[in-house]
Amino acid sequence: AQTVTQSQPEMSVQEAETVTLSCTYDTSESDYYLFWYKQPPSRQMILVIRQEAYKQQNATENRFSVNFQKAAKSFSLKISDSQLGDAAMYFCAYRSVYGGATNKLIFGTGTLLAVQP
């Protein structure tokens, strides 16, 4: 079974600075998707960024980028130029791509990010 581990329960960053959130995962599959989701306080979860395992190039979305290390099974999220609106719980998630799978998401326990003005 696949597992996702986020070892940083809380992180803090100054506004306009850069922060990196860590995620490791375990799987025996060779192809899969990885995601970072953002869950602001009392608001619904939204997708920040996704990475297909077969792609070597790291995904980027504006100020958000990932460092995907397939061999190490590591998938970190870098947030550049942090803004107050980035304060939220961030979840790393895994999804299988194989036929017959429900493509359910498997989540880590989350990292609560605080942004200091």
Add this chain to the structure above:
Amino acid sequence: DTGVSQDPRHKITKRGQNVTFRCDPISEHNRLYWYRQTLGQGPEFLTYFQNEAQLEKSRLLSDRFSAERPKGSFSTLEIQRTEQGDSAMYLCASSVGNNEQFFGPGTRLTVL
């Protein structure tokens, strides 16, 4: 269309009572998921529908839990004989095939 909606947003009930939650997915999304999120944890998969067919249920879904998606539109999740351990946020998500899952705001259940 404004996204996935869930009703109610909050539910407080006494132990032993039955509760039912509703999820309205984004129009034309054929897949619908239920997840449960307890305090300090990430969401955990409960069950999944493709159109009206329930194709997978997690072992977390005891026989007190039942979910339906009649006509492949909205879905309901019912918990019978609630227990304090059922207290959690229940999240619904929908997608078109294998594409991005869009989440609703969740229903927070408190069992006293």
